[in-house]
Amino acid sequence: FLAALSFSYLSKTFSGTIMKSSITQIERRFDLTSSTVGFIDGSFEMGNLLVIAFVSYFGAKLHRPKVIAVGCFTMALGSLLTAMPHFFMGYYKYETASHTASSDNLTSSINPCFLHQGVNETLLEVSRSGCEKEPSSYMWIYILLGNMLRGIGETPITPLGISYLDDFAKEEDVPVYVACLHTIAMLGPMFGFLMGSLCAKLYVDIGFVDLGSITITPQDSRWVGAWWLGFLISGISSFLAAIPFCFLPKSLKKPDEANNDKTSYNYSPVIMPCIFQSQLIYPFLSDFYTSLKNVLSNRMYFTLLCCSLLQFNSFIGFFTYKPKYMEQQYGQSTSKSNFLIGLTSLPPVSIGIFLGGLIMKKYKMSIIGATKFAFTMSFLAYVVSLLHFFVGCENHVVAGMTVSYEGKPIPYHENAIFSECNSGCKCASNVWDPVCGDNGLTYVSACLAGCTTSVGHGKNTVFHNCSCIEANSSWTGNNSATLGQCPKSEDCSMKFIYYTVIQVISGFCYSLGGTPAYMIMFRCVQPELKSLAVGLYTLIMRVLAGIPAPVYFGALIDKTCLKWGSTSCGQRGACRLYDSNAYRYVYLGLSAVLRGPSYLIGILFYILIKK
Template identity: 25%
Template sequence: MRINAVPFSASTAPSADSVENLEDFEERGGRSKNGHAIPENNSVHSYARNPFEEEKVSLSPKELYFEDMVVSEHEESRYDRDRCGIWCFKPDFLQRFKNMKSFLVVFIIVGICQGMFHSYWPMTLSSIEKRFQLSSQTTGILTTVNDVTHLSTVLFVAHFCGKGHRPRYMAIASMVVGISFLVFAMPEMVASKWREVISTALVANSSQTQGNTETCLSAEEAGWNNETTNCDANAHANRHDNFWPFFFLVLAQSLLGIGTTAPIVLAMPFIDDNVKIQNAPAYFSLGLAGRLLGPVFGVLLGGFCLDTYVDLTPQSISSTDPRWMGAWWLGFVIMGCLLCMAAMLYLCFPRSLSRQDAVRRERLRIQKKNESLSSDSGRTFKKKLGEGPKDVKRLLTNKIFVARLINDCIDMLVVSGYFSFAVKYIEFHFRLSAAAAGRTSGLSSILAMGLGVAVGGIVTRKLKLQPRQVALSLLASSMLTATCYFCLAMVTCEARNLVSHWDEQQMLRVDTQCSNRCHCERTPYSPVCHEELQFNYYSACHAGCSGFTSINETKYFTECRCLTANVSTLPSWGSSHPAPPVGLLYNTASPFQSLDQPTVKRGFCEEGCSAWWYYVIISACFKFLSMIPFAGSAMLSFRIVDPDLKALSKGMQTFCASLFAFIPGPIMMGMLIDSTCKLWNTDECGEKGACLVYDLDAFRLKMHLYIAVIKLVACFLDVFIYYNVRDMKFDRETDGEMVTQTVLTKNMGSVKDLTSLAVTS
């Protein structure tokens, strides 16, 4: 940031006791008290040689001498506070790191540790749903809890911390995020049902026990004669078992929302205040591109943890088995420990990264103190609080800012909903394990987004794009992204065949006439496959199997009475075609007619589907295109507001994005997904848990067309923004603050005008 030094005059002179030392100035032959040689020319200029070189200040000889006096003689302790280090430990060798390059490295390191959550959490959603029997709507609500707490603190942080010691606030907030990661792992430690989950898988190693629990049993063998179910007592026990896990998940999300406030609101304005205007896009792009490595490591960590069983012991079943439960909690422990250590690095940075900036602040402070004027740092809390509503009003009467605000909310509504459940969609629709789906979706998305940010930053800087070109790139990006979502809705795989029938409520029922004598009501979900016909059954019991055997460590069930020779058309898993008539789908004339040696194999039938490659490629393309305008968009957001409102404008954007996008987005998407569920996991009292079977055609269309339509709405707002910024130019005034050459008041208007445009569009 280029700073023009204030000329040395009576109004900027130091206090009286310091002025007498000026007499010694000439006696020392034009040298300062500390031995600084003062050039004879009028000023000393130093310019940055590359985009990442620290900026220097043009100072006159007397100003250099004044700097020595202020720092060395009068404000030694205050200047010491602007040195690199932690508390009293501020040695000279650390001062070489007092620059924006070092801050950017720390910003990226902390961002990597924190950003791992953004890919790890979606990867574990299906495991958490299965583990605690939650619906997609419930996990969507859990996802939004951090936005609620974020919403309640973001404006406070933006207003009161935006002009304070920002690196220190960022360090504290990052440590809070690290603690929240550790709290995420607590549900697994306190859940009373965790032994049941483990025993369900461990029992697969015992052929004797497993056969007795999954095969066709008589009423006496199933224990129905002696069963007296008390649903009220069981329901109370279930609520008690699930309360503490749910409580810790909510607590962790709350701490996460509080902790993520400061880095988001303070980091980018802090970078923007310490670099030149032409270098800002490079810093923004490198900062975000570097932090995108966090989700990359999150994907790798998620793949490792989900491929490890929940109790960290070896298992005979594979990760593609529906009964598999990955160690979803392990990654949170690792991320929490890493982030708490990395956050300490923020504490090493001072309030300002420029020594000349620190001198200038001290000079103004002394001047105002001597003149008995109130300084900015001396304002009372009450006065600051009173300025808050006025600053918010200034932002909300800026129609360009409001248009950008609504556009950002629409973008975040899409991002929060889609990315929360994208891994789950790939897992169910393309028949991949949770770990494989996460790696496939995560790595391709992150690489595409990182490349888009990097390319966008380079193009913005090299071509020196102005607001007009930036607005056009935002419009093109929105249109292309909407087109890609329409294309994704067309990519599909042939659905699995699940032996079932429809009831009056258009829900699947897996009970059949041939298995009515088997008493399968309490049999857990453990699909089996008839390899010859490529039909899947809910369990061996539902296939009417009464025997079992193992061949090469693979479980086979024998004497399956439901594998009849004459099978009518079966509804597919995920079929959205008209439902067949209510009733059984078998030849009821001879329901027990069997094939020779009828057997089924544990697990789903292995059916290949190469369409997921097309899905990954198309989704990577739209993520690349959507991130290209990022650097220019960030610059535009800062230039359309007054310089003193940059931090507050960022806080306002975050506030509205949380309220209108991040909170409703996952909930709305979860409701859409739950509306496509055709078979729920239920307990003995009929209480619904996690969804087992989705109508995948409805899942695919609802998810992608919903997002595509929303993105089309954003295109109209991009047109409005382009019309209002087409005459703007990026520039910096002499005081070093980011401004535009066009007077902002020319573009001020009422929110009512913007709302009318949105409605008519």
């Protein structure tokens, strides 16, 4: 049973991480804003909350392993449903200025500058007619439903799995088994991010499209990786996890020393089962009401709850948009950011959690000791993470958006894409198909750079005679440009290393205090209210942090967008370019502002506990 449960834990954390690592890809593939993606991400918690009460109560009466099996099958179904839209949507058309060029594989020179003359009117009509037929705009609802189904399926694993272990294992073995489960569960996110990284390297329509004709690289903000592949794999792993549970008995032979005096820890992480367990509902409800009042009027528990709520909001929002931050701030590809999160952020955290438990056991910490330890570690992590503000990179240098065509910085709102040097060309202003000039400036498209000839095909196209590069007075070299944005400076890759180091240190410190902090919650309520306290805690964290945090973080991040993409219908697509400085202050600032006050509440908690 332990082996089967461990595998199901692994596959549930694995599929959860696949979702987190595919967020930016889904945003680009379906042309969504960050806040919508945040909402999709939160749908997992919603599914979870829908059924948790019924599962914890009725599940305990039914055949527990079979209920868990049904849960795993539901998770598998959810993952497969999430991947479905890919197969119905047709190929991914990223926006590009040269549609006509790619259709015939001629290496003859195309003139980007006059490409749109005459074809402008027909192109518009064509794209309008193709527009009504485009079903993809609402396909993201399938992802939302799939994620919700996954949330529903995940519900029985923890409460029923742990209560089953608790009922049929020797009492002194239970903590070891639970620790074992959590350690194995930590491998899930690692594999998930590494898998996400692998999928993000592959082009979304791999196997269906000639990869030679694709003009974007994984570093490009229009690149979409094979996001659906991760969901297919996680679906298969959930399906495999379900199989062993079908063959497990309803109950096992109890070990001999399990006498009647064994106090069963009720780990069921929810309140509702307590309500249903009595046939005499009315007297019971009043009793339940008293317990609830007792828990909430416990000042220590209440301050701990507020403190954790702020921490969780900050942490969930931070974690959801972390891959995106690494892409936008340091110019990393989605694939590399996922790989690095899997490799650098998670191992220190799991080691930290484990060590925290060991330290607590070795020094036999009292509640005051545990509070001091958890508070110090968390605060240390907070101070270290404030260093992130100093290791940001400068904005991408994009002519007409962040700098003028002469290369001088311009304010955030004064972007003038058109300039004298490209006035001779008829360019579309809403297309994002960046080229990198030899002078180190990025231009929004080859047409806006004033280029008149191009050589080569696919990723290797080079544009020549670009009038805007000539116009740049300080530049004397070639007047040619290559596809894609210019890379960030050398200085930036150095800062990225500092960023990773800070991340590892603060993650480790934070997680060291994790186990003691979790134990404090058990110790500041009366023993008979333990399970209610844990249930209430989980419920409040999910409703007030898990669901809203990704949404409002996303909404604020959208505010820092400089250039929105456009769909084939000319509607607003996903964001292509953010203002790096504004993004950094919003993302890190919001996270810091949420976490800061939680330490004041922490001090209050410490005073209460001392009393």
